[in-house]
Amino acid sequence: MAIRVGVVGIGFMGKAHVGIWAKEKRAQLVAFCDIDPKKAAGDWSAGGGNIGDQSSLGVDPKALRSYTKAEDLFADPEIDVVDITLPTHLHAQHVIKALAAGKHVLCEKPLTVSLKEADAVVQAVKKAKGLMMPAHCMRFWPEWAWLKQAVASKRYGKVLSGVFRRFGSTPVWSFNNWLLQPKLSGSALFDLHIHDIDFVRYVFGEPQAVFAVGSAGKATREGMDLVVATYLYKNPRQVVMAEGGWHADPTYGFTMRFTVCFEQATADFDLAREGKVLLLHKAGNKEPETVLTAQTTGWAEEITYFVDCVEKGTPPQVTSAADARKSVALAHAELQSIMTRKIVKL
Numbered sequence: 001m002a003i004r005v006g007v008v009g010i011g012f013m014g015k016a017h018v019g020i021w022a023k024e025k026r027a028q029l030v031a032f033c034d035i036d037p038k039k040a041a042g043d044w045s046a047g048g049g050n051i052g053d054q055s056s057l058g059v060d061p062k063a064l065r066s067y068t069k070a071e072d073l074f075a076d077p078e079i080d081v082v083d084i085t086l087p088t089h090l091h092a093q094h095v096i097k098a099l100a101a102g103k104h105v106l107c108e109k110p111l112t113v114s115l116k117e118a119d120a121v122v123q124a125v126k127k128a129k130g131l132m133m134p135a136h137c138m139r140f141w142p143e144w145a146w147l148k149q150a151v152a153s154k155r156y157g158k159v160l161s162g163v164f165r166r167f168g169s170t171p172v173w174s175f176n177n178w179l180l181q182p183k184l185s186g187s188a189l190f191d192l193h194i195h196d197i198d199f200v201r202y203v204f205g206e207p208q209a210v211f212a213v214g215s216a217g218k219a220t221r222e223g224m225d226l227v228v229a230t231y232l233y234k235n236p237r238q239v240v241m242a243e244g245g246w247h248a249d250p251t252y253g254f255t256m257r258f259t260v261c262f263e264q265a266t267a268d269f270d271l272a273r274e275g276k277v278l279l280l281h282k283a284g285n286k287e288p289e290t291v292l293t294a295q296t297t298g299w300a301e302e303i304t305y306f307v308d309c310v311e312k313g314t315p316p317q318v319t320s321a322a323d324a325r326k327s328v329a330l331a332h333a334e335l336q337s338i339m340t341r342k343i344v345k346l
Contacts, residue, residue, distance in 0.1 A: 003310055006031035006079040008070050008094060010039045011175055013108050013299075014085035020300050021083065022059045026307050031065035033073045036175065040068045070094055074101040081310060084108060087175070088191065089184040092117035099128035104310050106303070108135045110194045111324040113186035115332060118325040125321045133306050133316040134324035137298030138199045140305060143269045143278045146293055147260060150267065151203050156282075157263025161239040162204070164196040168246050168254035170225075187223020189214065190331050193244025195256075197334070198327040200231055202319075204240055206326070207231035211343045212334040215247075229334050232343065267291075 005021050007014055010032055021029040034040050042061035067073040074082065074097055082098040084091060084107040092112045098105045111134045112118045125132045138144045151159055171179045171191075178184045185191045200207075212229040216222065226245035233240065257270045266281040268288075273279075279288040294301075309316050330346070337344045 002026060002028040003080050003307060004028050004030045004078055005081045005083060006033065006065075006067075006073045006076065007083045007085060008033045008073060008098075009084065009086035009090075009108075010034040010036075010044055011085065011087075012173065015044060016299055017083050017085055017106075017303065018059050020303050023300075024303060024307060026311065027081070029059070029064060031067065031073055031076060031079060032061065033067040033070050035068055037068070040066050042066070071097065074098050074103060080104060081106065081306075087178040087184055088113055088186060089178075092121050095121050095132065096124045099124050099130055099132060102129055104130040104306075105132045106135055106306050107132070109137070109198070109324070110134075110186065110190050110331070111321060111328055113190050113328070115325070115328060118321075118328050122321045122325055131306075131309055131313075131315055132321055133302075133309065134319055134321060135299075135302055136195070136198045136202075136319045136324060136327070137302050138195045139202055139298070139318055140301035141298030142293035142296060142301070143291075144199060144258075144298070145301075146278065146291060147258065147267060147269075148203050150262070151260070156265040156267075159204070159238055159240075160261045160263060162200070162241070162260040163258065164200065164242040165255070165257045166192055166196055166242075166244045167248060167252075167256075168192070169248050169250045169252050170246055182223025185223070186331070187225055188244055188246045189224040189227050189335060190328070192246055193224075193227045193229075193242065193334075194327060194331055196242035196244060197229075197330050198319075198324070200240055200242055201323075201327060201330065204231070204233065204238075207233055207240070207330075207346060209343050209345045210330065210333050210337055212337040213341075214334075214338040215245075224335065224338060227334060227338070229337075 005027050007018050082103045082105050084094050095107050209232040214224040214227040225247040228243045231240040255272045260267045269278045276290045278291040280291050281288045333344045
C-alpha cells in the first residue's frame with residue numbers, strides 16, 4: 001500500500017514538496033493544510049522563492065483533502081506521513097504534535113531557532129513510534145553529495161580549503177513577511193546560512209571553534225542578514241569558510257556555490273553557471289572536467305530517502321533531529337562570535 005502523505009504549509013517550500021510527493025510512486029499525496037483561506041480553498045497562486053520550482057502546478061488542490069488546522073490533519077487516520085513546511089517558529093510544536101499522533105514526520109530546515117525547542121524535539125523523537133527527519137536538503141543535493149564522497153574517499157588527496165557561498169536578494173515573498181522577522185526566522189543566519197553550517201559539519205566534522213562576522217544590513221535591523229564564518233579544525237592548514245546573506249539588490253537573484261581545493265584537484269560548483277555546473281580542475285588537463293551528476297534536486301532526493309526509511313522502518317541516518325540540533329547550536333556559536341568579535345570554542 002502506498003504511503004499516504006499530508007503537507008502542512010503551502011508556501012514556497014510546501015509547494016515544492018507537494019510537486020515531489022505527487023511524483024513519488026510509492027506515496028500518495030492525500031491532504032494539505034494551510035491557515036490562509038485562499039490556499040485552503042485551492043488558490044496556491046501566491047508566494048515565491050529563491051529557486052524557481054513549478055512542480056506543484058500539475059497538482060489539483062481540489063483533489064486533496066483540505067484542512068485549516070494542523071491538528072485536524074494530524075488526527076486523520078488515513079495519513080501516514082506529515083510533511084511540515086511551516087515557518088521556522090512553528091516547527092517544534094507541530095513536529096511534537098504530529099509525532100504524538102503517531103505519524104512519521106519530515107520537517108523543513110532549520111529544525112528550530114531556539115535550542116530549548118530543539119531539545120524538546122529531540123526528546124519527542126526518542127519517545128515516538130514514528131520516524132522523524134529534518135529536511136536538510138544540501139546533504140542530498142547531487143553536487144553536494146558528490147563532494148561528500150570525494151572528501152571522504154580522499155580520491156583527490158586531502159582538503160586544503162573549502163569555501164561555501166550562498167547569497168541572494170531579500171526574501172519578500174513569505175506569508176505575513178515572517179522571514180524578515182528575526183524572532184520568527186532567525187534571519188539569514190538561521191534560514192539561509194544554516195544550509196552551509198549543516199553541510200560543513202556533515203563533510204568535515206565538528207569544528208573545534210568558529211569565528212564569524214556579520215551585519216544586520218538593510219533587510220532586518222535585528223537579525224544577521226550577512227554572515228561570514230571561518231571554522232577552525234585540528235589541522236590548522238585546512239581552511240573552511242562559509243558566507244551567507246540575503247540583502248543583495250532585488251535584481252541579483254540567488255546563487256549557491258562551493259570551491260574546494262584538494263591536494264590533486266579543485267572542485268567548483270556554481271548554480272548560476274550555464275551548462276557546466278560542477279567542474280573539476282586537475283593538473284595536466286587544459287580544460288576542466290565536467291562532473292556529471294543526477295539531474296534532480298536535494299528536495300526530491302531527501303523525500304526519496306525518507307520514503308525508503310519509512311518503508312524499511314529504519315531511522316534516518318543521513319540526517320536526524322539530534323544532528324540538526326548541533327547545526328542550530330553552531331549557528332548560535334556564530335552569533336556569539338559576531339556579537340563578541342571573538343573566536344568561540346565549541
